[in-house]
Amino acid sequence: MSNTNPARGMRDFLPDQVRKREYVIGVIKEVYEKYGFEPLETPTIENLSTLTNKYGEEGDQLMYKILKRGEKLSKKIESGDIKNENELTDLALRYDLTVPLARVVANYKNDLPKFFKRYQIQPVWRADRPARGRFREFYQCDVDAIGSKSMIVEAELLSAVSEILQKLGFKRFSILLNNRKLLQGILEVCGIHPDHQSVALISLDKLDKIGKDSVLQELSDRELLNEKSIDRLGEFIDATRVIGEAYDGSDEEDENDYKRRKSINESLLENLTLFLGPNSSGQLGVEGIKQILDLTNKSQASGKMSFFPTLARGLAYYTGAIFEIGLDDEESPLSIAGGGRYDGLIGMFGKEEIPAVGLSLGLERILLIMEERGMFPDDLPTRAADVLLTLWTEETAGESLKLANQLRQNGLRVTVYPEADKLGKQFKYADQINAPFVCVIGESEIAENKVTLKNMKTGEQETISVDEAVLKLKD
């Protein structure tokens, strides 16, 4: 007997899982549409040349590449002269949603509006080591606004994602906000050589986890930065130490939480303005933070914004605002979304530089947390049908089908039991498919032009007319 499991790192989604996924995707789409974002879909398979050298060495290794086909391949194999894998492949699977977007923007330039606001919810594939919550096929939910440098775009994105999280039922979350220009300014003020800035950022990014002393020790151990720079970084870290009241453990956020965040943000801005002094890059960064805090103030993101001056985010391509959205959790915040401004990347396939801001929601993680916390709505269907119609004998099948047709015209989801089994068996099946009602159309019911409707939860049953049954079922 063959192996019937899905391939390693891949998943089958049985009906209940599909429904949960579709529910979350539906909320995301609905909100993005309200913000004027439009749907885009790109193919699963891209030319290899479109994808290579876009994701660094790791990306090239984790990418799924497709074997060449037909004569080309067989000739190559026959020749016995294969130097490297690139001779065997010409196509690869989508690895993220940003590179395809950049390709689309370059390819359909004249068909797209001046500002192109798109969302894209599609799977990507990475031959990563599978782990809990990490799969080789997983969905990305990206939203990007192309073509404007205005920070209104950042504010709109953050408002939209806040609305999504609220709609899904997440009550406690923070939007950590920083700006690459501000980080740039800080590194300059600390006198850190451009070659060593990324190393310094990587250490700083860990501040929350390992603390000030360890960050400075790590940098000192690397022997790249001089003592004065390390001292200055220490001063910067001190300037970020603004302590508000701690999270009070309540489920709902309230005005106090918002006020706490606001006062921390203000103190931090003050401290950093002092620290940065006349540094121009730093001033631009501070200005950017202020603007976004101001613009989001009346939006759905209001009260959720936390200026977080050590947030760096890994990707090298960010050029302005960066953000990360974390669910407040008893242990440590769970990151479920991130993004930022990247004014250099979208133009990679063309000649011009095209400004862009984007944000990616971690669908698989959101689903996992919602599952753990039991956050799916009660009225999400967990069943195949609203009602199961029984079959009395093969001769009365027409009656069952006719009734099914009537009930469906009234918007009900109906399954007809296909075989003239004993009623007990048919009821057992209703249980299996979670049908809340069973409608028995037996000999006497047919004679009287009635049906017997049984509520599977309460066990109540009554023999009523079809019209009455429709009304009861639609309730």
Place this chain on the structure above:
Amino acid sequence: MSNTNPARGMRDFLPDQVRKREYVIGVIKEVYEKYGFEPLETPTIENLSTLTNKYGEEGDQLMYKILKRGEKLSKKIESGDIKNENELTDLALRYDLTVPLARVVANYKNDLPKFFKRYQIQPVWRADRPARGRFREFYQCDVDAIGSKSMIVEAELLSAVSEILQKLGFKRFSILLNNRKLLQGILEVCGIHPDHQSVALISLDKLDKIGKDSVLQELSDRELLNEKSIDRLGEFIDATRVIGEAYDGSDEEDENDYKRRKSINESLLENLTLFLGPNSSGQLGVEGIKQILDLTNKSQASGKMSFFPTLARGLAYYTGAIFEIGLDDEESPLSIAGGGRYDGLIGMFGKEEIPAVGLSLGLERILLIMEERGMFPDDLPTRAADVLLTLWTEETAGESLKLANQLRQNGLRVTVYPEADKLGKQFKYADQINAPFVCVIGESEIAENKVTLKNMKTGEQETISVDEAVLKLKD
């Protein structure tokens, strides 16, 4: 500059196209759900061993296979000893939705209900030669009912697909119905040796296109069948010659069409019962046809059923009813769906034989025809937003965002123009994104706590309160 086209045979779907695809998929899902079918999704990537030898030689050739990764591959290449492509690949892309379904049924046996009714709408990949309407990535919409031999299942499937086509706006279509057992009986009665039956079926299937004489000539040329068999086949063809009134060219089908189909079906059944005589396989086939005609009589497929005794359908695995749905067209019928009963296939990964009936809708073809015939509903959104909010100056951005927030709370789709460009430019953008309204929030409007709402179609504009604007926009 790099190539920015999608890979050969692949397509990007820009927003308007995504909306059309989602509309059609939405109708299909909604109807299947009403019939008690549940959604299933399987991974894009399957183990190669799951897919090989399931689709015949052509399938193995057209399948997209994935190159092995990492050390395994580099060692193999270094060894210089590669005998065939199977040493280079271990995974492949989904080629259809039936084999994954069979794998799922075997793998989750205990989690699935006794009768598993699933629909699955996902892309598949075939390295076919691209042509008009034929792509290398295309969606299949499959619906299958697993676990019952009852023909109620066939009737329900045909009712569902009829309802889908009617909902999409297809008025003239026929469901051609035949039965493999009936064909079996005919070939037996004609004295055709089992080894030559498939050849005879392939020729018969062309009857509509090439006519009786050519079919018989073709069979005679092949020199496989004896003269008596060919004569008997000729008699069979004559028995299928039941001529009703011709299609009257009207757009709507009416009672006359239904009556015409019914009387042809009856004459055909009579003729074939005579032709088949006591042949048991043939009798089973006739019985099956009668049952399905009877069961569909009160369903959504009522009046659409055409018994079509020469319909054979290519796939070898059908065991009972077979059907094909064609749109009536001035030239020749356009096939947009097909399926049948295949009681041997689903059990391929397990030990037991599991009965099944399925049907596949040709999504890409349906979309193409709907596009050509202009069948998409007028209220299908073809725009990014219901209203564009202008930006007066950077300082008034907060006002625009606040209003956007208000309008969105009322369910409107709103885009905020992100830059303080001249109003003319902002209106031009509203045209680009097809926004039917523009809401100007200028200096005087802000002072008066009003907005100026412009209808982009009529050119009318008025300065009104926000509440009035909401009411107007929601209309």
